[in-house]
Amino acid sequence: MGRKLLALSLLALLSIAAFLLLGTRGNWEFALTFRAGKLIALICVAIAVAVATVVFQTLCANRILTPSIMGFDTLYALFQTLLVFLLGCLGYAGLNAELKFLLELLLLGGGAFLLFGLLLGEGAQDLFRMLLAGVIFGILFRSVGNLLQRLIDPNEFAVVQGALFASFNSVNTGLLRMAVPMVVLSTALVWWRRHRLDVLALGRNHAISLGLNHRGELFFFLSIVSILVAVSTALVGPVAFFGLLISAAAHEVLRTHRHSLILVAASLLAIIALVGGQAVFERVLGMAGTLGLVVEFLGGLVFLAMIFKRGMA
Amino acid sequence: MIEIDNVSFRHGVAPVLQDVTLLLPKGGLTALVGPNGAGKSTLFSLMARLLKLQSGEIRFDGMDVATTTSMELARKIAILRQDTHVTARLTVRDLIGFGRFPHHRGRPGPDDEEMIEKGLELFELSGLSERYIDELSGGQRQRALVAMAYVQDTDYLLLDEPLNNLDMHFARTLMKQLRYLADRYGKTIVVVLHDINYAAAYADRIVALKDGRLSAQGTPEEIMTADCLGALFDMEIVIETVRGRRIALHHAG
Amino acid sequence: MTRTRDRSKRLQGVPAGLFWLAGPVLAGLVVASLLTGVADLDLDGRFSGEAVELLLVSRLPRTLAALLSGASLAVAGTIMQMLARNRFVEPTTAGTAECAALGLLLVTLLLPSSSLFIKMIVASASALAGTALFVTLIRRLPPTQPLMIPLTGIVFGSVVGSVVMFIAYETDLLQYAGVWMTGEFSGVVKGRYELLWGSGAALVIAYVFADRFTIAGMGKDVSVSLGLNYRQVLWIGLLIVSQITAFTVITVGMLPFVGLVVPNIVRRTMGDNTRQVLPLVALTGGALVLASDVIGRLIRYPYEIPAATIFGVAGTAIFLWLLFSRQAQRG
Numbered sequence: 014m015g016r017k018l019l020a021l022s023l024l025a026l027l028s029i030a031a032f033l034l035l036g037t038r039g040n041w042e043f044a045l046t047f048r049a050g051k052l053i054a055l056i057c058v059a060i061a062v063a064v065a066t067v068v069f070q071t072l073c074a075n076r077i078l079t080p081s082i083m084g085f086d087t088l089y090a091l092f093q094t095l096l097v098f099l100l101g102c103l104g105y106a107g108l109n110a111e112l113k114f115l116l117e118l119l120l121l122g123g124g125a126f127l128l129f130g131l132l133l134g135e136g137a138q139d140l141f142r143m144l145l146a147g148v149i150f151g152i153l154f155r156s157v158g159n160l161l162q163r164l165i166d167p168n169e170f171a172v173v174q175g176a177l178f179a180s181f182n183s184v185n186t187g188l189l190r191m192a193v194p195m196v197v198l199s200t201a202l203v204w205w206r207r208h209r210l211d212v213l214a215l216g217r218n219h220a221i222s223l224g225l226n227h228r229g230e231l232f233f234f235l236s237i238v239s240i241l242v243a244v245s246t247a248l249v250g251p252v253a254f255f256g257l258l259i260s261a262a263a264h265e266v267l268r269t270h271r272h273s274l275i276l277v278a279a280s281l282l283a284i285i286a287l288v289g290g291q292a293v294f295e296r297v298l299g300m301a302g303t304l305g306l307v308v309e310f311l312g313g314l315v316f317l318a319m320i321f322k323r324g325m326a
Numbered sequence: 327m328i329e330i331d332n333v334s335f336r337h338g339v340a341p342v343l344q345d346v347t348l349l350l351p352k353g354g355l356t357a358l359v360g361p362n363g364a365g366k367s368t369l370f371s372l373m374a375r376l377l378k379l380q381s382g383e384i385r386f387d388g389m390d391v392a393t394t395t396s397m398e399l400a401r402k403i404a405i406l407r408q409d410t411h412v413t414a415r416l417t418v419r420d421l422i423g424f425g426r427f428p429h430h431r432g433r434p435g436p437d438d439e440e441m442i443e444k445g446l447e448l449f450e451l452s453g454l455s456e457r458y459i460d461e462l463s464g465g466q467r468q469r470a471l472v473a474m475a476y477v478q479d480t481d482y483l484l485l486d487e488p489l490n491n492l493d494m495h496f497a498r499t500l501m502k503q504l505r506y507l508a509d510r511y512g513k514t515i516v517v518v519l520h521d522i523n524y525a526a527a528y529a530d531r532i533v534a535l536k537d538g539r540l541s542a543q544g545t546p547e548e549i550m551t552a553d554c555l556g557a558l559f560d561m562e563i564v565i566e567t568v569r570g571r572r573i574a575l576h577h578a579g
Numbered sequence: 580m581t582r583t584r585d586r587s588k589r590l591q592g593v594p595a596g597l598f599w600l601a602g603p604v605l606a607g608l609v610v611a612s613l614l615t616g617v618a619d620l621d622l623d624g625r626f627s628g629e630a631v632e633l634l635l636v637s638r639l640p641r642t643l644a645a646l647l648s649g650a651s652l653a654v655a656g657t658i659m660q661m662l663a664r665n666r667f668v669e670p671t672t673a674g675t676a677e678c679a680a681l682g683l684l685l686v687t688l689l690l691p692s693s694s695l696f697i698k699m700i701v702a703s704a705s706a707l708a709g710t711a712l713f714v715t716l717i718r719r720l721p722p723t724q725p726l727m728i729p730l731t732g733i734v735f736g737s738v739v740g741s742v743v744m745f746i747a748y749e750t751d752l753l754q755y756a757g758v759w760m761t762g763e764f765s766g767v768v769k770g771r772y773e774l775l776w777g778s779g780a781a782l783v784i785a786y787v788f789a790d791r792f793t794i795a796g797m798g799k800d801v802s803v804s805l806g807l808n809y810r811q812v813l814w815i816g817l818l819i820v821s822q823i824t825a826f827t828v829i830t831v832g833m834l835p836f837v838g839l840v841v842p843n844i845v846r847r848t849m850g851d852n853t854r855q856v857l858p859l860v861a862l863t864g865g866a867l868v869l870a871s872d873v874i875g876r877l878i879r880y881p882y883e884i885p886a887a888t889i890f891g892v893a894g895t896a897i898f899l900w901l902l903f904s905r906q907a908q909r910g
Contacts, residue, residue: 142726145667145729152835152891153892156891159891160884160888163885164884309741317716
């Protein structure tokens with residue numbers, strides 16, 4: 014177990030080095046500072062997605078669900094469009110970036126909380142209904158967003174398009190000042206209570222019988238998941254299947270239920286995939302924009318495979 | 327007459343049926359019994375052409391199930407499986423009406439309507455005829471499915487554990503109705519049954535399978551003996567005669 | 580008993596009532612569609628030659644295209660729901676539309692000079708292959724979890740969709756892919772929608788096989804018992820569905836959820852007897868898509884909003900309602 018984690022750490026370091034150094038030309042100092050900002054953002058996103066997904070899957074006792082399948086990216090897109098729609102082009106551009114970030118966090122966090130609360134509340138038994146509902150909500154948000162985009166000026170439309178094409182390739186580094194502390198704090202909180210996650214993984218009845226305040230714990234962890242999801246979405250936009258891919262890989266590599274290990278492994282794997290993948294795609298293959306699509310494709314396949322495995326069981 | 331000739335069947339390498347040869351004369355109610363895994367449902371599925379024969383032959387009045395067209399067989403045999411779940415939202419009348427499909431192929435005539443009315447009446451569904459089947463209780467739905475098989479108006483009726491979802495009242499009613507169909511219309515009915523006492527009470531013949539082989543066959547009197555049933559189910563079974571009927575006390579002991 | 584009898588009276592009254600309602604509504608929509616547009620249709624006095632030409636070349640084809648695509652997609656959804664025995668399946672929740680787009684993209688790339696006919700064949704073949712794959716996939720799902728089927732289909736569709744987007748992105752065909760997946764009727768003029776009559780023909784075939792689809796919807800055992808060739812019916816159904824989807828994707832672009840929403844609304848009052856409901860399903864589908872198109876033309880006049888966008892909002896909202904309504908709970 015320790016050896017595997019060590020290997021993962023080495024790979025992660027290698028990815029970081031590759032990302033920083035591959036194909037640098039000319040002014041090293043400039044290139045490095047430029048890349049360092051992006052690197053930090055990518056690591057932030059990697060850890061946020063990994064931790065959020067692992068925790069979320071534990072809370073709903075299901076390895077197929079991830080927070081981002083539940084229509085989050087599209088809620089974010091809808092929000093951007095709505096802002097342009099309401100404030101107009103100038104108003105949108107004039108928005109204080111950090112204020113906007115806070116607003117996004119509030120909205121996405123709130124939305125996440127509502128949706129996940131719904132998921133774990135009354136309808137908890139009917140997992141697939143909620144999952145399907147999440148997917149459909151996603152499509153609904155996208156449709157409303159599309160409708161709004163058609164209703165605004167072509168100029169404003171271009172602004173929205175720009176805002177929505179945030180990807181792994183063009184991370185919004187300006188927001189790191191706020192994003193980094195949030196990710197660090199949230200992750201630290203999860204780490205502090207990681208053993209409770211092991212107990213929660215046994216299910217509601219066991220958790221209560223073992224003395225946990227189940228509702229309270231859910232509330233605590235869901236809040237953190239909501240914040241992490243909001244941060245990563247605000248930073249890079251849609252990452253629908255990334256978390257699923259990472260958590261599946263982490264469980265596959267470690268084959269353990271101990272969260273102290275799984276959380277670390279998932280974070281490392283996410284860094285390898287995101288930072289290393291971006292280095293390879295951007296520098297080696299020269300296809301900067303396509304990592305997201307590849308992740309989507311692979312994640313989709315893994316999702317199908319897992320559904321079938323579950324169906325068989 | 328149903329001729330089952332040297333039928334064997336295997337799932338992968340595991341043999342399910344081995345050299346079953348059986349002759350069921352026309353008319354009457356035959357119960358197919360046996361312990362779990364004896365091959366009852368497999369034999370049923372082969373007779374109903376739900377499974378393809380691997381070796382051997384099955385004929386209904388000389389019609390070979392392997393070579394006769396499905397549509398022709400549908401006018402000879404009606405089948406009802408235990409796990410039939412109709413998810414389509416149909417009214418009881420429409421559902422039963424589809425039992426006439428092999429006869430009218432999409433263009434129902436007055437005699438089809440007449441048959442449907444008869445089916446509704448016989449199975450006490452007239453009051454429910456315009457209800458959707460997803461609004462019925464399990465027992466009512468089961469009756470509707472049996473009625474559908476009935477209006478198919480075939481010489482042979484095959485039912486796989488039809489009593490499964492029924493309470494005592496409906497189970498008895500259904501068995502009586504099958505009895506009536508055999509007596510009044512001379513239909514040949516084969517029922518896979520779990521409960522040996524139901525078989526004894528309503529069947530003319532009992533066919534017992536065990537480990538994929540024919541274990542015993544005969545009238546209820548011949549089968550309902552402590553020796554025969556004991557060997558069939560590998561347990562001690564006491565047979566008592568209550569009011570002239572033989573009852574297997576399988577819960578005791 | 581009294582309750583039952585009341586109910587039967589009500590239920591028998593409903594279909595006729597719905598038809599009476601649907602007829603005038605549809606007629607109104609057709610008139611609205613013919614009269615709505617940027618160019619003025621001068622109706623005072625006699626028809627001028629220009630006005631007649633505008634009607635015949637643009638407005639009428641556009642109206643017909645909306646009706647045909649809406650009607651045929653709704654029917655395609657009905658057939659799929661029967662065959663999959665699941666009420667949440669339709670061309671966009673089974674990957675059919677995405678596979679049609681993939682085929683179309685590939686033929687556009689590899690054989691750019693091929694005729695519309697060849698493109699049509701390739702698109703429908705790939706739609707058929709994709710849907711057949713989906714049908715084989717869902718056979719392996721447990722019957723106790725019916726909602727896994729549309730979920731699987733949506734993800735399957737999005738995986739195929741991401742392949743389409745990837746290829747389109749790398750080959751600068753992104754715009755085409757967008758057009759195929761977003762149905763709109765602004766480009767429809769005489770000579771550019773006639774393929775949709777193929778969907779119309781598929782509707783007629785679907786009606787001929789209506790009883791067989793209902794029987795297939797009762798499951799394989801019942802089908803065999805009634806002497807039906809289940810595989811044959813399955814393939815005929817899939818063929819009809821993939822034809823309709825391919826015709827729609829090529830001519831006007833996909834209209835998501837039409838095939839899901841319409842049959843589900845109709846079955847609430849009329850049930851699932853395909854032969855009985857098919858006309859009303861087709862009528863409702865045509866009317867809803869035409870309404871979406873008319874609204875799309877009016878809402879930001881003189882600009883146009885794609886019918887697929889309008890229907891997307893309404894359709895997903897209705898989908899969610901279906902998902903949580905009481906009847907859906909019952910199964």
